[in-house]
Every structure is written in C-alpha cells, then in structure tokens.
Amino acid sequence: MLTVTNLHAGVGGREILRGVDLAIQPGEVHAIMGPNGSGKSTLARVLAGHPEYHVTQGEVLFDGQDLLAMDPESRARAGVFMAFQYPVEIPGVNNAYFLKAALNALRAHRGEEALDAMEFTSLVHDRMTALGIDEDLLRRPVNEGFSGGEKKRNEIFQMAVLEPRLAILDETDSGLDIDALKTVAHGVNAMRRPERAFLLVTHYQRLLNYIVPDAVHVLADGRIIRSGGKELAFELEEKGYGWLEPAFAEATAGPADSDRRDVGRLGS
Amino acid sequence: MAQSLDHYVAEWKRVGRRGPESLVRMREDALHRFLSRGFPTTGEEEWRFTSVAPIAERAFALSPSPVTDATALDVAALRLPGAVAELVFVNGCYAPSLSRLVALPAGVRVANVAPTPSDRPIGLLDRPGNPFVALNTAFVDEVAYIELAAGAVVEQPIHFVFIAEEADGHATMAHPRVLITLGANTQASVIETYAGPAAARYFTNAVSEIALAENAVLNHYKLQYEGRDAYHIATTHVQAERSATYTSSSVNLGGALVRNDLIAVLNGEGVECTLNGLYCADAQRLVDNHTTIDHAQPHCGSREIYKGILADRARGVFNGRIIVRPDAQKTDAKQTNRALLLSEDAQINTTPQLEIFANDVKCTHGAAVGQLDEDALFYLRSRGLSETDARHLLVHAFAADVLNHMPLETIRASVEHRLQRELIGALASAA
Numbered sequence: 001m002l003t004v005t006n007l008h009a010g011v012g013g014r015e016i017l018r019g020v021d022l023a024i025q026p027g028e029v030h031a032i033m034g035p036n037g038s039g040k041s042t043l044a045r046v047l048a049g050h051p052e053y054h055v056t057q058g059e060v061l062f063d064g065q066d067l068l069a070m071d072p073e074s075r076a077r078a079g080v081f082m083a084f085q086y087p088v089e090i091p092g093v094n095n096a097y098f099l100k101a102a103l104n105a106l107r108a109h110r111g112e113e114a115l116d117a118m119e120f121t122s123l124v125h126d127r128m129t130a131l132g133i134d135e136d137l138l139r140r141p142v143n144e145g146f147s148g149g150e151k152k153r154n155e156i157f158q159m160a161v162l163e164p165r166l167a168i169l170d171e172t173d174s175g176l177d178i179d180a181l182k183t184v185a186h187g188v189n190a191m192r193r194p195e196r197a198f199l200l201v202t203h204y205q206r207l208l209n210y211i212v213p214d215a216v217h218v219l220a221d222g223r224i225i226r227s228g229g230k231e232l233a234f235e236l237e238e239k240g241y242g243w244l245e246p247a248f249a250e251a252t253a254g255p256a257d258s259d260r261r262d263v264g265r266l267g268s
Numbered sequence: 269m270a271q272s273l274d275h276y277v278a279e280w281k282r283v284g285r286r287g288p289e290s291l292v293r294m295r296e297d298a299l300h301r302f303l304s305r306g307f308p309t310t311g312e313e314e315w316r317f318t319s320v321a322p323i324a325e326r327a328f329a330l331s332p333s334p335v336t337d338a339t340a341l342d343v344a345a346l347r348l349p350g351a352v353a354e355l356v357f358v359n360g361c362y363a364p365s366l367s368r369l370v371a372l373p374a375g376v377r378v379a380n381v382a383p384t385p386s387d388r389p390i391g392l393l394d395r396p397g398n399p400f401v402a403l404n405t406a407f408v409d410e411v412a413y414i415e416l417a418a419g420a421v422v423e424q425p426i427h428f429v430f431i432a433e434e435a436d437g438h439a440t441m442a443h444p445r446v447l448i449t450l451g452a453n454t455q456a457s458v459i460e461t462y463a464g465p466a467a468a469r470y471f472t473n474a475v476s477e478i479a480l481a482e483n484a485v486l487n488h489y490k491l492q493y494e495g496r497d498a499y500h501i502a503t504t505h506v507q508a509e510r511s512a513t514y515t516s517s518s519v520n521l522g523g524a525l526v527r528n529d530l531i532a533v534l535n536g537e538g539v540e541c542t543l544n545g546l547y548c549a550d551a552q553r554l555v556d557n558h559t560t561i562d563h564a565q566p567h568c569g570s571r572e573i574y575k576g577i578l579a580d581r582a583r584g585v586f587n588g589r590i591i592v593r594p595d596a597q598k599t600d601a602k603q604t605n606r607a608l609l610l611s612e613d614a615q616i617n618t619t620p621q622l623e624i625f626a627n628d629v630k631c632t633h634g635a636a637v638g639q640l641d642e643d644a645l646f647y648l649r650s651r652g653l654s655e656t657d658a659r660h661l662l663v664h665a666f667a668a669d670v671l672n673h674m675p676l677e678t679i680r681a682s683v684e685h686r687l688q689r690e691l692i693g694a695l696a697s698a699a
Contacts, residue, residue: 049646050646051646052642071649071655072646072649073650076652077652082650088641088647090644090647090648090665091665091669092666092667093662098661103652105654109652
C-alpha cells in the first residue's frame, strides 16, 4: 500500500530524513519510534504533504501512485489521513461545518453524493459517543479553546468520520492521561480493517500496550536503524534508546550502505 | 491639487435656487463654504492616505434619471424582506413608485421631506472641517427622514435605498441626506443601502444625521454595495443622549474610492455605543474608514471592531479616534481593528488615535495585520478541502465575528451572501 524508498527530506534547508525505507501493507499497524529530533514527525508531515517540508531525494508510492507529486487535498482524497501532533486552532470555522465539508469533498472524489445536515448528524453521532466526545464540541470552532486531550480526541474523531485507508498518527498519544490514551487506542482498534493501515508515530512505548503493532521501527538521525515485531517496543522500553547506541553511532557517522536499504521493509 | 470648482457653481446655479428663501440661503452658504475650502488634499492629516483627486478632477453632474423597468429590477435585488418601510432614491431623487410604506405604528414617521433649516437639525454637521458635508448641503433637495415620538417602538426594520443609474454616459453625482431623530424610550432598526452599476464612474456623497434622545435604541446599518468604479464619500454623525444605545454595522463591499467618516458623540451618561465594520476590496480600490467616538460624559461604554480583507493592490485606511473628555470618568472604551492581506501588494494604514483627558477610565486598542494562517490552510487541505475552499473558509472565518455581531439575521445572511461573491473574485486574483 505504502512504499517509501530512500526518502530524503527536510525543512528550511536542513536535511532531517536521510534515506528512509518503509513498506506498509493493507491491514498492518506500524509504529515508528525514536528519540526527539530523530525525524519521526518530519516523516509524518512529508507523507501528509506539509508545504514547508521539501523532499530532496527518494520516492513514496501509495497504491502505486506517486504520493509526493500530489497536493495535500489529493492525498486526503486518495485516503491518507494524518492526525496532527499539534492540531491547529481555527477561530471562526465551525467544527461540524468543517468536518462535513471535508467528508463531502472525499465523497465527491469517490463519486458519492454529498451528505445533508441530517445524514451527517446521524453519521457522526455514534462515533462521537464511542469516543466520548461531547456534542458541544461539534458546535465550537475547530480546536479553539480545546484542551490538549480534546484536540487529540477530535483528531481521532475526524479519522473515524473520514475513514482513511492509511492513517498516520503523529504523536497522538503525547500528553494524554491514561483515560484519554485508552479512548484514542480504542478508536484506532475499532477501525482496524484488512484494507486499512496505520502508521503510529510515537515517542513512548505506552501506546503500544493498547494498540498491538505488526511492526516497530526505530528512527534515529533520519534513518530507520532497527525494525522488528512488537517485542522491539518492549525491549526499547526496558533498555532505552541507549541500547541501540552502536547503531545510532553508525547512523550518525556516515552515509547509508547498501545493506541498510532493506532494514525498514517488513518481511524482507 | 489643481482643481476647478466652476462646474459645481454651474450645477448649483441650475438647481440651487429651488424652494423657499431660507433653504436657498442655507444651500448658498454651504456652497460658499465648499468653494472657499475646496477638496481636501493629502497634505492634510485627515486625508493623508486618501487622495480624492479622482473626484476633484471629474465634472460630475446632477442627473435625475427617469425610473425604468431596469431600475425596478436593480432595486428588487436590494429589497429587504420584512421591512416596514422602504424608501428608494434613484440618483438622489425620491422614487415613490419604487418605495413602500406599510402602516407604521403610532408615533413613527418615515417620509421623504423637504429640508427645512429652521426646525430640523439640518446643517448640524456643517463645520469648516469637512467640505463634503458642505457640498452635500449645497445640493440638498430631499431628506430621507425618520422620526419616532417618545415611547414609539418599531420592530421591523426601516430601509433606505440609494441607487445610482447610468445617465447617457455622463458621470453623475448624488448627495443623499438622511435624518433620524429618535425620541426618549424609542427603538428602531434602520438600514441605509447604497448601490449602483458595476462599471460607471459616479459619485455618491452621503450625509446622515442621527439624534438619539434618552434611552433611545438604534440599530443602524450602512451597507455600501456601490459599483466597483464608483466614488463613495459618506459622513455619519450621531449624537446620543443619556442611556441611549447606538449600534452601527458598516459594511463596505463596493466602490473604487471609499471614505466613511463616522462620528458618535456620547453626550449623556450611560450611553452604549457599538461600531462594527467590515470591508473587502480588490484590484486598486481604496476603502478609508475614519471613526470618532467622543466620550463627552461619564459612564459610557464603546466597543469598536473593524475588519478588512484586502487583495491585489487594494488599500485600506483605518483611523480610530477616541476622545475622552475631562468629565467622562469611568469611560470604558475598546477598539479593535484587524486587516487580512491576501497579497503582497495589498496595504493597510491604521492609526489608533486616543485622546484621553480623564484619569479614571479604561481604554484599550489593538491593531493586527496578517496573512492567511498557512498552518490552518494546510490543516484544512489535509482533510480533503481544496486550496480554494480552504482559503474561502478562512477568510470567511476572519469576517465571522463582525458578522455575528450584526443584530438582524436577514441582513447578516444577505451581507454574507454578497461577501461570498466578492471573495470569489478576491481570492481568485490572490491565488
């Protein structure tokens, strides 16, 4: 579904990703872990098409399409969704209006009819209840005055309504209390389908207690230095990133050799 | 500025001597004031950013054109459903066939009247400072008039429509005059709408005088939808007595060169004054809003928020003057003014002007100029909205809080509709 090959990208002239390789199949949940500054969020933002990030080298294919050639809205319409690390407050734009406009843009792309207000309301109702989201939140401007937890839950709520094929969660778990974390995890688990994939970008292993990944990748200094199954997360939790220090040193030291090109690929 | 005022004299000689002697004298005095003052220049502080040379250089003529089916059609688009009275003026002349007057409540008078200098406060504004008011008075012939006797309440809005029509190719001018006097304990909503053809160089020079007695409540709208090539100069002067409430919503979506002077004198204790302003311009158009809130008495509150959306090479000017007189203790004044620039070449000149002579007062002002928030734009697009729709939504959101302060739902909806239409053009050229 998603194939990332030798991706180099950065922001403001600074290279952050320095050759990322990653392959995700439908139905899989992948976790990207790594210390601060390793490039986790950059990877998420590049995949979503943030205009401030520029790709200098490499390729990203989504269902065989060149994802990097698509503008952000085309990616969304193709089924890519990113839950923002810092959801943006948009005063004056009503949350429900925004979400309905987004959903109808996706539906139009798929050749489906637009939902009217009634249909939209009944569609969102169940999902709000499941995520413990207050009706009032829909009537408020997008993210304005929301607590940290409310913002993150709103992202998951949007994901539940927009039903993407690939959902990228950029540190959605950061700053959440345990109840909110469980809510978010439940929201993700409830959406797991054979045709849908998740990429969880996280700083902490904690989230993976509630969402069991198929693969865990460790990102350091812009490269994936280790990939493995869910047990890799536990190992990291136990031993810390220092455990991977030799690999870190190597990643930091020189250009990627040809072997490492396959490291990020599951099942290679 | 080299300017010849001769043709104003010629026009005046043609029409200025109509009516009773006292009226002719009032007009003549005003004409002399205008002639000795001349058009303002950018060398004057009050007109520093706004050159009226395009007006001064053209020979506008009074042109009472006949009301046609086309006029009726244009007016139909401006009508306000639910208005209790709708007076229509075409090129400055009252058009009874297009006007509607339903039975008004007792104590309410809405009419087109002849100016009478003796018993009505016409001429209140004729101070040496503003030549456009003098020019208006020099040509005043009809007055859109509202009078509420003490205690009268009119729930449905009263609508004045000033529409310009093309008159065989020559540049026309009109000098609309509005007079509103609300007695004690009254309440009314009044809308002034200004509109005209899309591609005609005409000149509207409007003057509105508003007197609010004790406890009077006025919701006042000025909706300026002039054609894109029009020149629109307007002066609104409000005098509010004890515990009166004045709420102004000033919307400017039209005009090539627009200047609004809004002066509110809070002349009694406990007056509440709210000024909402919204303007949008593209191309090389200029919108200048000068407001003055004069806190002359204690315990008055004023809230002012003006927002502008500027695209292409459009320019905005905002000058917000707040005077707090020595007696006006416990004044609570808040002024906000924000501009959204959709292009690199769009420009706003904004000047808060606080003159505070009392010591126990609360006065705040804030000005902000910005572009569309790129993070918000990306957020919306990342959910599937097109860039155009995302921009549209954000610009509309910018205007939303001013719109939401407009008390009448029907007007809010029609302003939103027109704003949408303007934004399509402005955003297309900004992209």
